[in-house]
Amino acid sequence: MNNPILEMRGVSKSFFGIKALRAVDLTVYDGEVHALMGENGAGKSTLMKILSGAYRPDPGGEIRIDGSLVRIEGPLGGRNAGISIIYQELSLAPNLSVAENIYLGREISRSGMLARGVMREGVGPILKRLGADFLPSTLVAHLSMGQRQLVEIARALHARSKILIMDEPTAALSAGESARLFALIRQLRAEGLAIIYISHRMDEVYALGDRVTVLRDGRLVGSLDKPEIRADTIVRLMVGRDVSSFYKKDHDPKAGRGHPVLAAIDMADGHRVRGCSLTVHAGEVVGLAGLIGAGRTELAHLIIGASPKISGRLELEGRKLEIRTPGDALEAGIAYLTEDRKALGLFLDMSCLDNINLTVLGRDAKLGWFLDRDKAHERADRAFAGLSIRAANVGVPAGGLSGGNQQKLLLSRLLAIAPKVLILDEPTRGVDVGAKSEIYSIIDNLAKAGTAILVISSDLPEIIGICDRVVVMRAGRIAGEMTRGPNSPLTQEDIMALATGMEHLDA
Numbered sequence: 001m002n003n004p005i006l007e008m009r010g011v012s013k014s015f016f017g018i019k020a021l022r023a024v025d026l027t028v029y030d031g032e033v034h035a036l037m038g039e040n041g042a043g044k045s046t047l048m049k050i051l052s053g054a055y056r057p058d059p060g061g062e063i064r065i066d067g068s069l070v071r072i073e074g075p076l077g078g079r080n081a082g083i084s085i086i087y088q089e090l091s092l093a094p095n096l097s098v099a100e101n102i103y104l105g106r107e108i109s110r111s112g113m114l115a116r117g118v119m120r121e122g123v124g125p126i127l128k129r130l131g132a133d134f135l136p137s138t139l140v141a142h143l144s145m146g147q148r149q150l151v152e153i154a155r156a157l158h159a160r161s162k163i164l165i166m167d168e169p170t171a172a173l174s175a176g177e178s179a180r181l182f183a184l185i186r187q188l189r190a191e192g193l194a195i196i197y198i199s200h201r202m203d204e205v206y207a208l209g210d211r212v213t214v215l216r217d218g219r220l221v222g223s224l225d226k227p228e229i230r231a232d233t234i235v236r237l238m239v240g241r242d243v244s245s246f247y248k249k250d251h252d253p254k255a256g257r258g259h260p261v262l263a264a265i266d267m268a269d270g271h272r273v274r275g276c277s278l279t280v281h282a283g284e285v286v287g288l289a290g291l292i293g294a295g296r297t298e299l300a301h302l303i304i305g306a307s308p309k310i311s312g313r314l315e316l317e318g319r320k321l322e323i324r325t326p327g328d329a330l331e332a333g334i335a336y337l338t339e340d341r342k343a344l345g346l347f348l349d350m351s352c353l354d355n356i357n358l359t360v361l362g363r364d365a366k367l368g369w370f371l372d373r374d375k376a377h378e379r380a381d382r383a384f385a386g387l388s389i390r391a392a393n394v395g396v397p398a399g400g401l402s403g404g405n406q407q408k409l410l411l412s413r414l415l416a417i418a419p420k421v422l423i424l425d426e427p428t429r430g431v432d433v434g435a436k437s438e439i440y441s442i443i444d445n446l447a448k449a450g451t452a453i454l455v456i457s458s459d460l461p462e463i464i465g466i467c468d469r470v471v472v473m474r475a476g477r478i479a480g481e482m483t484r485g486p487n488s489p490l491t492q493e494d495i496m497a498l499a500t501g502m503e504h505l506d507a
Helices: 044-052 074-080 098-102 116-129 145-158 175-190 202-208 231-239 296-304 326-332 341-345 352-364 373-386 403-415 433-448 460-466 492-500
Strands: 004-015 018-029 033-037 062-065 068-070 083-086 163-167 194-198 211-216 219-225 262-268 276-280 285-289 311-316 319-321 334-337 421-425 452-456 469-474 477-483
Touching: 004 044, 018 033, 018 044, 018 194, 033 044, 033 202, 044 074, 044 083, 044 163, 044 194, 074 083, 083 145, 098 116, 098 145, 116 145, 145 175, 175 194, 175 202, 194 202, 202 231, 211 231, 219 231, 231 433, 262 296, 276 285, 276 452, 276 477, 285 296, 285 433, 285 460, 296 326, 296 334, 296 421, 296 452, 326 334, 334 403, 341 403, 352 373, 352 403, 373 403, 403 433, 433 452, 433 460, 452 460, 460 492, 469 492, 477 492
Parallel strands: 018 219, 033 194, 033 211, 083 163, 163 194, 285 452, 285 469, 334 421, 421 452
Antiparallel strands: 004 018, 004 062, 062 068, 211 219, 262 276, 262 311, 311 319, 469 477
């Protein structure tokens, strides 16, 4: 093992008398990727903000870098100590060039003017080292998310950082961009950089992590070396219970079988969806799997009327249905949970109460105009209790909730109409393990009550864990489907074979 580059001992933090961190220890070594895991609210971000200088810790703990005791005063103090943090929401200025962003706060000037040429020359070698396919003079606004993240990394390296903190770095990246980022992280690790990697994604931790530290409720609950990194061990540490209870699946998919509740027949949009048909029965959870770009979300948008179709028809409980807008879909009893809850789902500045009641404003209006606040409060209180939404009260803004609670809040809005069909697009993206387990339990209870559920997910263990049947898309078409049975378990290998076309090679 290399020498410790970072030692945090007994670090605590309180906010208004509430303990966010309780005497946490963390040791990070040169040339390692150290994964930091835990549910939302476990204390990961608080610990990293203390390390980077954004928060001041409570008295009593200590931080050592390269063996020397340090007192980090503010973000500039963190930078001077050799610490850089890349937040999930990137902190670049889009109207500035790549070079100007890398030098931001450390600009070079000549005779009172920015020396842009000098700065471009200064960052050139680092961009080349990182394999960048853009110029130092390129405006950040013209870069993809993956390229912008590369600029953030270049800024950290240019500042000669010893420790790089990455917070959910793949959240907005494509599969190709994520693969390139992983290769770069391995390169930086080989060069001796210490990387603290915050992620909810088990596959990323398996692929990159040399060690894992898990926090729960502001406490350190365990650290694992590479041979000990297992999903069941990590989940047990994170949520305090065994992984066997993670995927709740008590409903009987055959209980409501008969005529399908939803039938989408020969749906096409002339571009991404090409003659797709699927059915979902009452009390059944159907997974829609496939690689990114296969057309899964596009098919859902055709079903709910968010995109125009060139062919196809819908049937609801055996009756032909004409849907032209998402409003028509809601009116018919088909609810859709978007994959982007922040941009397309929730109104983050509005209260939880108002977010929950948006779909039923007309139903509760008095005299056709005034909202019945008593009914609205009653519905919101029921949603908070029934879905275990954790917030101070129903009047707080939705933007202040954790990712998992935001997702449950959005789900409660859809459930307010008592839908016959519920379409969930990446329902657990960006939420922690504990919230995932709660969402799976909600899905199971809805299926048990007879709701027909279609789940779009890129998480194959999730698809296998909660679904009764899996429909696989490839290149805009239905490539095949599989039904769970006593002697026919669903497997990732079979799903991927259909998603990639490999089943033809085995035939």
